[in-house]
Amino acid sequence: MEVFLFGIAKDIVGKSTLDLSTLEVKPNSVKELILFLNDSYPGFTKLTSLAVAVNGEYAPQELHLNAKDEIAIIPPVSGG
């Protein structure tokens, strides 16, 4: 279970991907993933917003995560 990190999320974690497969308790949902991030890297709690994309789509908090999903952390976007 690999998570892609972009923008400031990369700076907060200190790398561009995060491997969750070695965790004892893996997050089962988007909500659990966000809780894990906030607990493990307090920098996330200071952001204006935090979203998660699963398979290239913004994901609702209740979405269940599967091992083969492409997961990405989406800090506040600022294109344009």
Next chain:
Amino acid sequence: MEVFLFGIAKDIVGKSTLDLSTLEVKPNSVKELILFLNDSYPGFTKLTSLAVAVNGEYAPQELHLNAKDEIAIIPPVSGG
């Protein structure tokens, strides 16, 4: 006293300038010029609007006309 004609005004009069210096009673104001045009060329009465420019500026009806003025008939504009 020469008057420039543009757009449909040129078609109504049949030429691109109109020499008023040979008229017995010359129009003294923008208002009189418009009355003269409407009387002499009824096509003008059918237009959506009719304006007169004197020395390159839209002119009010009461403006006095002088022999050296650059006068132009401005039918409804449609640039762009």
Next chain:
Amino acid sequence: MKKPIIEIVDAIDTAKVYEELSDAKSGGICVFVGTVRDFTNNETVVSLEFEAYKTMALKEMAKIIDQAAAKWPLNKVVMRHAVGVKKVQEAVVVIGVSTAHRDACFEACRFMIDTLKDTVPIWKKEMFKNKTVWVSAHP
């Protein structure tokens, strides 16, 4: 505002307008290009022909830019209108503006094309297959 570019030309080169509007103080550039459409009121348009009272048109174009500059903080402006016969897809007018923020460039660009159509002494004749029409001349 830098000195605006105001021109009446025989043909419009749309490719160069960005270079003309590019500006270190601007975060946004908005450009409107008016082009010849192949249909009007369900009739096939062959071409448009534009005629201008050039000296006055340039003065009126400058007034529009002054009015816009009084409403919005503009950095650079280009206002260029074509005259003569224009075929389908050809550009007949280009209005572009660069501003610090995008709100102002959209609003100023829209104001300038709307006002140009109202006040600048330029006339458009639509050439159809079997007739020609001076646009807006009759109710």
Next chain:
Amino acid sequence: MKKPIIEIVDAIDTAKVYEELSDAKSGGICVFVGTVRDFTNNETVVSLEFEAYKTMALKEMAKIIDQAAAKWPLNKVVMRHAVGVKKVQEAVVVIGVSTAHRDACFEACRFMIDTLKDTVPIWKKEMFKNKTVWVSAHP
């Protein structure tokens, strides 16, 4: 609507966008170009750096065009965003649309850039002389 051009590129060529939007059914083309401004909050900007989650960004850009096409009758659309380091005056995004009438092209263009800034996963880092800031990251 013809198939839109949706791209994430290393550098934007603003000169070609009109050719891409030119269309016989269109009387109006509106183009917005976002460019790098030399000052932000009174600090000198050296450059901006853009990063994209490319596959998702392209999908979100397509959604925006679909939403705009549902609101306005669009003929052609170009939506192109740059990634990497961009210096002052360089283009970072270009959004253009051609429509039959000018109302629709202005409104659709504005809607698309506004929505792009809200939803497309692209991130901008401001590089100042002595620090870098991820834009909008913090309240």
